[in-house]
Structures are given as structure tokens and as C-alpha cells.
Amino acid sequence: MNDIGTQATERTQHDSTGPDLTACVRAATAAPSLHNSQPWRFRIGAHGVDVHADPRRQLDVLDPAGRELLISVGAAVFTLRLAIRGAGYLSHTTLFPDDTDPDLVARVSVGQPMAPTPAAEALVAAIPHRHTNRWPFARSVVPADAVERLADAARREGATLTVANAVSRNAILSLSQEADRALRAQGRYRAELARWTSPQRGRRDGVPSTAIGPWDALEILPIRDFGLLQPHRDRAAAPFEPYPTIMVLAVDGDTRRHWVHAGQALQRVLLTATWLNLATTPISQPVEIPAIRRLLTDSRTGSWAQMVLRVGYGRPAAATPRRPLTEVLLPDDGGATGR
CATH class of the missing domain: 3.40.109.10 (NADH Oxidase)
Structure with missing residues (x-):
């Protein structure tokens, strides 16, 4: 049983008020x-x-x-x-x-x-x-007990979270840079990126300029370049940590159901990190190129890489906007939910 606390194994009656x-x-x-x-x-x-x-x-x-x-x-x-x-x-x-x-x-x-x-x-x-924090992190080492808490958070949702050693970290970052270059070379990718970063008055989705962060002056981390429509030299650069803590989230399968489990595990890990005052950056480029994603996947065990995470101590990151409930709530279907 996992502990957000415990999930009920079968639905039981609850009082007339219920949660909001x-x-x-x-x-x-x-x-x-x-x-x-x-x-x-x-x-x-x-x-x-x-x-x-x-x-x-x-x-x-x-x-x-x-x-x-x-x-x-x-x-x-x-x-x-x-x-x-x-x-x-x-x-x-x-x-x-x-x-x-x-x-x-x-x-x-x-x-x-x-x-x-x-x-x-x-x-x-x-x-x-x-x-999501796209800014440089401190050079401080993430303590082993914090790493174990993050790994335990993933386990509670049926996933594994593995911290990369020095050799694996360098290999993963190299693959991430390769994936980022491959994506940036695609015109359709640039157009899609522009769709989600174009500033619009009152926009409640996408990535605003306040959340983009600088370019890595050391060119170690492939921070997503949400400023593709602007000349690269105009984007601010800053030295990021030279030896980032990199972790790989994986689940034992690669079906739609496995992807939903991976998302639940990812959020539990991210919230646990937040609770521990850790900053996080999902690095999704290496799992967005199928050939590179396969290199991060253990074919012997069937453990499929779903996300790469950078973890560390960083400055507070800006929030991104959220759509109002009126845009995400569907009309009641007559009380069928929870059948």
C-alpha cells in the first residue's frame, strides 16, 4: 500500500460532506x-x-x-x-x-x-x-539520504529512479545534447516550440519568458531553448553546475498504462524534491528521440526510460500560468463518476 497515504482497495461509503x-x-x-x-x-x-x-x-x-x-x-x-x-x-x-x-x-x-x-x-x-527550474544550481552535492527519498517516492508508484554515476552522467548528457541538436534541426520542431512560447496577452498556458532561464555557458546541460525565434546570441548565458546530479525515471513496460504510472511517479518524485528544498529540471530531449531513448532503456529487464531529471539546489523558479477551471472542467454526466 502506498502512502499519500493509503489508497483504498475498494470504494467505501463516506460522509455526506466529502472533500471539496x-x-x-x-x-x-x-x-x-x-x-x-x-x-x-x-x-x-x-x-x-x-x-x-x-x-x-x-x-x-x-x-x-x-x-x-x-x-x-x-x-x-x-x-x-x-x-x-x-x-x-x-x-x-x-x-x-x-x-x-x-x-x-x-x-x-x-x-x-x-x-x-x-x-x-x-x-x-x-x-x-x-x-521546473531552468536556472543554474549550486555546486553542492545532493545528500545520499535525499537521493534515497526520491528513489523511494518513485518506488511507491511502481517506478525506479536511478542516480547516474560519473560515467553514466556524462554519457546521458552527451546523448541529451545529441538529441537536442537533432530536434533543433527540425523546422516542424521549431514551429511547435514557437506555438508554446509565443507571448499573448492573458495567455494561461505555455512557457513564459520568466520561466525560460539562461543558456548554459559551459554547454554541459541541454536546457530547452524556448527562445529559438530570437538570435541565439541574444539569450543570456550563465555557468551551470559542471557536475549535475542526473537521475533516470523508468517503469517496467511501455504501454499507455505504463506511461500514466510513470507520470504519477514523476509527480511524487518532484513534490518530494520540493519538500526537501531541492530544485528539479525534467530533461526530456533524450527520451523524445526513439533511437536515443532505447540507449537509456534496459532491454534485458524491460525497464523503459521515461524521463531524465536534473536535481540540485537552486534559486526559486518562477511559476508558469494555469488555465482557469472553466476551461478544464467538463459538464457533469449525471453522477456517473465513481461507478
Whole structure:
């Protein structure tokens, strides 16, 4: 049993008040997503929340199979589960509950009341403070006990998180740079990147200029160049840490269901890192080029790399905007949620 606290193994009756599911959905929208695309929609019912993928927000160039879209939705599912737990209730999650509706990713049903554990409360408190950090980190070493806590967070969601040793780290960074160059050479990639970074008044998605960060003057880390439309020399440069802590998140399979599990594990890891005052940067380029992703995957065990993470101590990062609930809430279907 995992401990956001414990997930109920079967749905039980709860009191007439129940958690504020609208507030829980609002918390879920704080989950991370590729280019802050926020590819999710929610339907609140009498007994829980249905979480849908929004295929209109899929990035066709970077994510043609929808793997990162489902990782993003999985992160939202975990945050929803956590918010319900923080409100004092257990929950039960069923993935892909309707074979006729492939965009219905998860049904999260509310279970019986139970006071949240201190660990769950700490993770809930971390939700609004988790932000992708694209700035240089301190050269301080991440303590071994913190690394173990992050690995344990992944294990609790059925994933593995492995810290790279010096040789593996250099190999992963080299592969990441190779992947970044391959992506940057594609005109369609540049156009897609522009779509999610173009400044628009009142925009509530995408990556704003305040969240982009500088270019790595040492050219060690492939920080995504969201300023592609501007001359490269105009982007500020700064020396990043020369020996970053790099970790690889993997799950034992590579199906749609595995991708959702990976997203839940990713968000638990990111929130645990936030709780530990650690900064994080997902480095997705090496898992966006199939040939390079295969090099990070253990074919003997079937453990598929899903995300590369940079972890360390950094300056506070700016938040990215979120769409209002009116844009992500689907109309009630008559109370069917939680069947």
C-alpha cells in the first residue's frame, strides 16, 4: 500500500460532506506538463472525478505517440489523489475504466474518511511550490539520504529512479545534447516550440519568458531553448553546475498504462524534491528521440526510460500560468463518476 497515504482497495461509503472536489481538481491542474500544455480535462461526479486526456493539446512533433501527454495526465492524477488524501479521505483509482473512451484516463473515486499522514500533508503543501527550474544550481552535492527519498517516492508508484554515476552522467548528457541538436534541426520542431512560447496577452498556458532561464555557458546541460525565434546570441548565458546530479525515471513496460504510472511517479518524485528544498529540471530531449531513448532503456529487464531529471539546489523558479477551471472542467454526466 502506498502512502499519500493509503489508497483504498475498494470504494467505501463516506460522509455526506466529502472533500471539496473542485478544490482538489484545482490542485491537480498544478501538475507539470510538456511545454506547460496542460493536456487534461476533469469531470466531477457524485463520488469522484474522471480525468481525461485532451488530445487537442498533444505535441505532434515531440510526442507523436502521446507518451508525454499521458505522463502529464498521470502527474495530474497523482496530484488529484494527493489532494483528496490531504482533505482527509482515501481514494481508489481505476485506469482506463471505459474501453469505448480511450481519452478517459482515470476514474478517481472518493473512499472513506481518514486523517492524512504527516507525509501526505507535506506533499500537499509542496504542490503550489513545485516549479521546473531552468536556472543554474549550486555546486553542492545532493545528500545520499535525499537521493534515497526520491528513489523511494518513485518506488511507491511502481517506478525506479536511478542516480547516474560519473560515467553514466556524462554519457546521458552527451546523448541529451545529441538529441537536442537533432530536434533543433527540425523546422516542424521549431514551429511547435514557437506555438508554446509565443507571448499573448492573458495567455494561461505555455512557457513564459520568466520561466525560460539562461543558456548554459559551459554547454554541459541541454536546457530547452524556448527562445529559438530570437538570435541565439541574444539569450543570456550563465555557468551551470559542471557536475549535475542526473537521475533516470523508468517503469517496467511501455504501454499507455505504463506511461500514466510513470507520470504519477514523476509527480511524487518532484513534490518530494520540493519538500526537501531541492530544485528539479525534467530533461526530456533524450527520451523524445526513439533511437536515443532505447540507449537509456534496459532491454534485458524491460525497464523503459521515461524521463531524465536534473536535481540540485537552486534559486526559486518562477511559476508558469494555469488555465482557469472553466476551461478544464467538463459538464457533469449525471453522477456517473465513481461507478
